[in-house]
Every structure is written in C-alpha cells, then in structure tokens.
Amino acid sequence: MELTTRMDLTNWLTSQGLTGLSENDLVRGFCERCRAAGLDLSRSLIFIDTLHPIFEGRGFRWNDSETNEADSFEYGPTDQGDAAQNWRRSVFFHMLEHGHDEMLIDLADHPKLGFTMLPELAEKGHRHMVGFVHRFGEAGALGQMDCFYSYWLTRRVEGFNDRELAALRDLVPVLGLVIKSAQQVDIVRTLGRVYLGRDASERVLHGKISRGVTEQINAVLWFSDLRGSTSITESISPDEIIPFLNDYAQAAIDAIHDSGGDVLKLIGDGVLAMFTGENLSHAKRAALRAEHRFRLNMIALNASRGAEGRAVTSAYVGLHVGEVFYGNIGHDDRLDFTVVGPTVNEVSRIASMCRSVDRELLVSAAFRDGLDAAGQHYLVSTGRFALRGIGRAQDLYTLEPAIARDQALAERYERYLKN
Template sequence: MELTPRLRLMNWLVHQGLTGLSENDLLRGFCERCRAGGMPLSRGLIFIDTLHPIFEGRGFRWNESETNESDIFEYGSTSSGDAGQSWRRSTFYHMLQNGHDEMAIDLADCATLDFSMINELAEKGHKHFVAFVHRFGEAGTIGEMDCFYSYWTTRQSEGFGEHHMAALRDLVPVLGLAVKSAAQVDIARTLGRVYLGRETAEQVMRGRISRGVTERIKAVLWYSDIRGSTAISERIGPDEIIPFLNDYAQASIDAIHDAGGEVLKLIGDGVLAMFTQQNMAVAKRAALRAEHRFRRNLNALNARRAGEGRPTTSAYVGLHVGEVFYGNIGSEDRLDFTVVGPAVNEVSRIASMCSSVDRELLTSQAFRDGLDAAGRNYLVSTGRFALRGISRAQDLYTLDPDVATDEVVAGKYERYLAS
C-alpha cells in the first residue's frame, strides 16, 4: 500500500472518528479502502473491552465475501468457564502474557499451534495471519477497556509482505483510536441509561447538566416496594440478599420499560418511575399496563425461585398524577437528575398504605379521575385515608377484585390495557 492512499486512509479515519462513525462502519470502511489501495485483506476482526453491567466487550468482523457470521458480537466475562478457556488459548492472551505487540503466523504451517481460531481460518483458505495488541495508557483506561485488539488475514500464499506489514503498523493504531473514541461514547450512553434512566440519560447527554435547570411537567408517578423485604433479608444468607433484590427489581423495571415508562430512581428495594404523554389518559393506561405486566413477571419469577427453593414475595405499587419539577437538583459537584415536588412524596405514601389496607395496588383519586370511563370502572374505592406527612386525606382506589377472580372480567381488562 503506497504512501498516498495510506495517508488518505489515515485522514479518513481521523475525520470519521471525529464525526462519530460507528465501530462496524469504521472497520468496513477501513478494510475496503485497504483493498482499494492494494492490500490483499481477506478478513479483519477487532474488539475492545468496555464498561457494561453485562458484557465485557464488543467485537466487529469484516470478510471479503458474504458469510453467515454476524458483523457485531458481544462477549461476557473471560475470567472463567468456556469463554475463559477460549481466551487463554487465544493469540492475544499469549501476546499479553509475553509482552508482545505483534504476532504473525503462517497459516499453511499451523497444525502444531494450539491457538483458538487458527486452524479454522486455515481451513477457510486464509494463508497468513497477523495480530496486534495496542495498549492504552493508565489515563486512557476505562474499567477493563485497556487495549485495542485486532487480527488480519490474507489469502495470498506469500502473506502480507513487509510493505503491507509496514502499512498495517501505521494504520491499525489510527483505526484503534477512532474505535476507542466511538466506544467511549457508547460507554457514556450505557452508564447514563443504567444509572440515570433512558430519557434522563438522553437529557444529560444533550447537555442539560446545569445546576437548577428544571422544567415543570405533569406526569403519572409510580412507586413500588417489595413486600416484606426486610424480614426476608434477615432470614436469608448475606450472599442471597443482592440476588433477591435484583430479581424483583428486574421484574418491575422490565414492566415499566415495556410500557414506555422511565425509571428515575432505585431507593433501597423501592422503584420510582414516571409515565409522560401529552394525553395523560394514555400515560395512566400505560402505568396500569406496567402494573399488570409487573404481576405477570412476579408470577413467573416466583415460580422459578420456588422451584429453586429460594424465598418469594410480592410487591406494592402506588400510582398518582401531579405536577413535578424534572431536572438537575443538588450541589455544584453532585447533581441528581430526577423529579421533586409534593406529588413525589404523595405517591410513596400511597404505596406505603398498601399493607394497611391489604391491597397490592393503590391509586389516588387524581389518577382515577383522569382515566376514561372504561378505566374508571376497573378501579374501586378502598376508602379515605390520612397519609403520613400529607396535610389532607385522600380517597384511594384499587383494582376491582373481579379482575383476579373472574376470567371474563380479566379478559376485558387485558383488552382494555392493550387498546
């Protein structure tokens, strides 16, 4: 690959890295331009560790011809199990262990090598393999993201040759820098969604981070709380507490997200969420849909946990509607993007009343009144109650018991929620 196309490719990588091209498109554009410049690439694979609660990292593939392989793959922990064994057999692990940055293998003579992937590549007609590990400095490391890994193959029997190797040595680090830039954006968005919530993260990523900047919105508020969690936590072993809390949090968060809600905060074993729509009746129906899905999730979860001999429980849900302030609240160096206002306090108090009236769902009158006639018919009064810390008593409503006991009513309710 001559100097001029090499420089053009470097410039393209820098430009696309600045504009935010995805990792997959960066790899494809890189490989296509390498081939157009005379480099006989037949396959390229890159991967980079990340900071994610589930995946250890993400990888990307390119092939000169169509294959059944996915262009993008994600991988879990490589510290144990089959993934760990495969990682320890990889060329990259060997390179890290021995302090190598580059490793070339003649695939025509690799039968004695015990590296994963190598024999498979040879069987597919690739003749020469070269792998690179580009390490990040301490200041450039985020979590496990401390290296950019890549390998490249050619079908030419003579291999890449020193001229092509020199081009790869120049170009791959620039590709790595562009991929790292894209991966860091992915990490920022992931951390935002995981710790702040979907819509809240988007607000922050769009630059709404100034202290005291809020907007006044009308929202349907959800507060749910695990039933008897303190007593259960005292009975089970310490190593079971977090899995217990995680299982029931997952059941509620999945239901809220599936119905279009936004989880704002996890408060111990409680979940604060909101549903917003221009038409508040639509938002209220979405909240009821989430509550219904939450119960189904709980049934499935409890069946699984009971089969495993692990403790089970249920949950209380309070639903309310009101005006709240949504935005940045806190000190100069520690902000929380959340909702505040009397309605937030009220919804938590409503949820706390569930145990007193022995109902798993309670809604305020304001929530019920905004529903259409069909929706109001499914909510029945439990009485008027004084809420702790709230100046005025409130009428509270729960789901008509017939929804749980009468199949016909249950079917009508499900069709109402789906409409």
C-alpha cells in the same frame, strides 16, 4: 501502499470518527479502502473491552466474501467456563502473556500452535495472519478497556510483504483510536441509561447539566416496594440478599420499560418511575399496563425461586399524577437528575398505605379521574385516608377484586390495557 495513500486513509478515519460513523462502517470502509490501495486483505477482526453491566466487550468483523457471520458481536466474561478456556488458547492471550505487540503467523503451522480459530481460518482459504495488541496505558484505560486487539488475514501464499506490514503498523493504531473514541461514547450512553434512566440520560447528554435547571411537567408517577422485605433480608443468608433484591427489581424495571415508562431511582427495595406523554390518559393506561406486567413477572419469578427453595414475596404499587419538577437537584459536584415536588411525596405515601388496607395496588383519585370510563370501571374505592405528612385526606382506589376471580373480566381488563 504509498505514503500519500496512508495519509488519505488516516484523514478518512479521523474525519469519519469525528462525524460519529458507526464502528461497523468504520471497519468496512477501512478494509475496502486498504484493498483498493493494493493491500491484499481477506479478513479482519477487531475487538475491545468495554464497560457494560452484561457484556465484557464488543467485536467487529470484515470478510472479503459473503459469510453467515454477523458484522459485530458482543461477548460476556472471559474468566469462567468455556469462554475462559477459549480465551487462554487464543493468539491474543498468548501475546499478552509473552509481552508481544505484534505476531506473524503462517496458518499452515496451526496444528503445532494449538490456537483457537486458526484451523477454521485455514480451512476457509486464509494463508497468513498478523495480530496486533495496542495497549492504552494507565491514563487511557477505562475499566477493563485497556487494549485494542486486531488480526488481519491474507489469502496470498507468501503472506503480507514488508510494505503492507508497514502500512498496517501505521494505520491500525489510528483505527484503534477512532474505535476507542466511538466505544467511549457508547459507554457514556450505557452508563447514563443504567444509572440515570433512559430519558434523564438523554437530557444530560444533550447538555442539561446545570444545577437548578428543572422543567415543570405533568407526569404519572409510580412508586413500588416489596412486601416484608426487611424481615426477609433478616432471615436469609447475606449472600442471598442482593440476588433477592435484584430479581424483584428486574421484574419491576422490565415491566416499566416494556410499557414505555422511565425508572428514575432505586431506593433500597423501592422503585420510583414516571410515565409521560402529551395524553396523560394514555400514560395512566401505560402505568396500569406496567403494574399488570409486574404482577405476571412476579408470578413467574416466584415460581422459579420457590422451586429452588429461595425466598419469595410480592410488592405494593402506588400510582399518582400531578405536576413535578424534573431536572438537576443537588450540588455542583454531585447532582441528581430526578423529580421532586409534593406529588412525589404523595405517591410514596400512597404505596405505603397499601399495607394498611391490605391491597397490592392503590391509585389516587387524580389518577382515576383522568382515565376514560372503561378504565374507571376497573377501579373501586377503598375509602378516604389521611396520608402521613400530607395535609389533606385522599380518596384511594384499587383494582376491582373480581378481576382476580372472574376469568372473563380478567380478559376484558387485559384487552383494555393493550388498547
């Protein structure tokens, strides 16, 4: 490959990386341009570790012919089970263990090498491989993201020639830098969603990060906490406390997200969330739908935990509606993107009142009044109550108890929630 062609490929990678081209398109475009320039590639695979609560990293594939393989994939931890064994038998683990940055392999030698993947690659007609490990260094690492791994294959019997290897040595680090940059954007978005919430994360990433910059909005607020969590955590073993909290937090968060809400904050065993939209009546129905799904999630969760002899519980949910300030609160060095205002205080007090009236769901009069007639029909009064720290008493409502006993009524309520 001529020097001018390498420069053209470098410029293409740089420009497309700056525009935000996806990793799949970057890898495909790079490989196709290499082949057009005379570099006899038949397959490539690259992967890079990342920061994600579930996945350890992501990989991307390219082949010179159609396959059933996905162009991209995500992989879990490689330090346990079969994944750990496969990793320890891989070319890349061998390279790391022996300090190699590059390794040339004739696939005809695969029986004596014993690496995973090589027999399958040889069977598909690939003849030679070159593998690279490009290390980032301490300053360039981010969590476990400290290496860019890649291998490149050819079907040519004699393998890559010296000029092709030189081209790959020049170009693959540039591709690695562009892929790393794209992955760091993905990491920022993932961490934002995980730690701030989906809507708050998007607002922060779009530049709303100045202290005191808030927006006054009308929102439906959700506050939930677990029944008897203090006594439960005191009675179970310490190593069971976090799994207990995680299981029930997931039940709530899945229900809220599935219904279109945004989780704003986890406070011990409590969850603060909001539902918004141009039509608050729709947002209220979404909140009721989330509460219903939360109950179903907990039924399934309690069945599985109970079968294992582990602690089970239920939860209280309070729903309210009103104006809140939504934005950056705190100090320049430590901001929280959340909601504040009297409505937030009130919804937490409403949830707390569930214990006193022995109801798992309480909603405010403001929440009920904004529902359509069909929705109001499913809510009944529990009385008027003074809420701790709130200056005025409030009428509170709960689900019609007959819903739990009357199958036909329960089915009508579920149809209402789906509309």
